[in-house]
Amino acid sequence: MEICIVGTGYVGLVTGACLAEIGHRVVCVDDDLEKIATLKQGRMPIFEPGLDNLVTRNRREGRLSFTTDLKEGIEAATVIFICVGTPPLEDGDADLSAVEQVARQIGELSSAYKLVVEKSTVPVQTGMWIEKTLKVYGGGKDDRFDVASNPEFLREGSAVEDFLHPDRIVVGVGHPRAERLLRDLYEPIVSGDFTCPTHGVCREAGPIPFVVTDIKSAELIKHASNSFLAMKISFINSVADLCELVGADVERVAEGMGLDRRIGRAFLNAGLGFGGFCFPKDLQAFVKIAEKCGYDFGLLREVDRINELRIVQAIKKLKDHLWILKEKVIGVWGLAFKPDTDDVRYSPALALIHRLLAEGVAVKAYDPKAMERVRQQLPSLLYCQDPYEVASGADALVVATEWKEFGDLDLPRVRTLMRRPLMLDGRNLFDPLKMKAMGFEYLGMGR
Template sequence: MKRICVIGAGYVGLTTAACLADLGNRVACVDINEEKIAMLQEGRLPIFEPGLEEIVRRNMKASRLSFTTSYEEGINGLPAEFVFIAVGTPEGVDGEADLRYVRMAAERIGEVMDHPLIIVNKSTVPVGTGDWVADIVRSRQRQPIPFWVVSNPEFLREGSAVYDFMNPDRIVLGSLDREAAEKVAQLYLPLRSTIMITDLRTAEMIKYASNAFLATKISFINEIANICEALGADVKEVAAGMGYDKRIGRAFLDAGVGWGGSCFPKDVKALIHMAVVHGCHPQLLQAVVEINRDQRRRVVWKLKEILEDLRGMVIGLLGLAFKPNTDDIREAPALEIAGLLLREGAVVRAYDPVAMPNAARVLPQVIMCADPYELAEGADALVVVTDWNEFKHLDLPRIKQLMRRPVIIDGRNIYEPEMMRELGFIYRGIGRGYNRTGSDRE
């Protein structure tokens, strides 16, 4: 049993702490948010993540997992052999990663540590942060105590974070000290995954390059979808045909309203910022961001194509979270789409299985509905923004009967165009080639 302290109780930190405890380690999770820690100490989670609550409660009951606001208790109380930094790195003013929380964590670690530590950067941080963290810790120590810094970027998807932790494609570790990296590798041996050990900066870059590539795949297929619409082809079939090629693969080739969340937007922008600062010209990455932004606007263009003037029109958004199985609305396409519709003078309603409390705080002008059927009543159009499984199994004849106009903009291509037209809907998907089948405009 290893003794581990995890700094940060957000999506990454909480999942990391709970899963490391579930592997048989003793873990203390530290967060300075007193309200969040109080909830966790009661066995309640401040976030929605499938399967995580059960793991937290099980390991708290087994005394392998504890929560505190005290760095001293979390690091020295065990005493910890490893300290994972898993705090947020939000987007800064110019697209750069804001490292204020990483700095605060590094400062406190240096101030309180009273024994040697391996400090593991789990947060997504710019290349060179590992060296910077080491300098901060060293500068804050009361007396020289040995420590080592290891980069261990996370590759967790919200909505399947527990599964991803326990079934990783790979474990990436970077350090200037091979022995320190190998000690961190020991923590992951029960997962029987490929473990790659490299240097600090390369490990940090792997994270950014991975997210940027995935975002690029999505923006690529969305650009293809727009061309498909112009030429009458079906992007779902195109993506399937492309995906059979092992060099390409099917994953992340789903056309839609674009990517959002806490990772892709800020990580691509941070990589662009790093490139520009160091004299590079990342035109591909800049295009990836522009295409993604345009996808949200295309939803409004499609509505205006059918309804013409959106003033006074009642538009319902099916989904608010940036993806299914999470309540995270950070950079969610629904936020921008709602804002665009409100500026056009539309009355905007929304329904989401779990994200409405979060969304209501930032979208006070949007009317939150109890279910999809309340959302549809009297609506001039519905927009599928998040592909929750529940939306795939709606009583569509009932939805049509409730709506004032039977218009559906399918921003996630969860329905088949032919079926929707047979049901009497005016349907628009993303890249479904409907323009070649004749006009169904009112």
């Protein structure tokens, strides 16, 4: 099938590379000249495990290409995925100007039938506006376009795996023709009838659920899913605060809760709170969507409030033990919002660092992948070559991102390097008893 992907951010680039991997011919379009030049040179604009191999192989084999010319991209395509950004506005609503612009251009440039699929995370009823825009700018003909919603459920750090081995594929359609095209497009993934770069042929995994709904329901599924996961994180963080007050261990509580199949252990990890570009943005947008429709989603407002307070709690823990933060040296392990990505958007680590700098702290930092991105925002930080350099001379250490390499460090060496062996484990990466046995003043979250 001939596919056009408009937008080469996390979603667009992963979608394009993975669709090429299962046999489709894909053209990825972006108006960012530098990004397209980077991709054409065989370099990656983002870090995502396994993605560089997929892009390189499928470019070499002629199934994946990149251009800045939207007309070139859509001319041969039957299916066009809109994967442009929908950043938050000041009031929390989603900025859909890029979606509208792409829909308008598709309408103006298309001379034959196209299935236009919204892959970007958008508010409910966006599909209706895309349909109207295509009709107005496409000459008023109803039969030239179908619109569908196909929300993405990709986790940064495992996006390739999530695309090729999803929990489910959701499509919202208004016409049987659109459903047929999307079933054909995803058939290799649904059936497992393709050679996965990680697992080989995957037929034994069984069929993937292919959920067909109306467009509005599909749009809501994405926001509802992310908001629910954010709610689980804020819930366990509230439980963590209670655990500290009564002397319980949130890790044991989460383990006991998670064994209930109705609850599950995933996303019950207490810590500095959630970040990244999806959860905070989607949560606020969902609240705004409900507000526009006349419903006050107070539950999600509280989820957001609890998350905002996590950094306040962390600063309080440090003050309770260091007394005065001004002119102290504090090391931070991790800058990305989660491990296995270089994405620092809405990162709790950066929120914490901004607070520390405001207190007059000298901050040393290290991250395996994200330092160059942060250096552009915070040039005043002392960026270190490794975690040991961060620890050297520090009055305290904060584990802000749970990179695997931090768990494998020589901790006795870390302790001897520090001026004071105080560790705030913002991700509960270490065992409290073992840390105390090694001589650390150990502060966990809810432990």
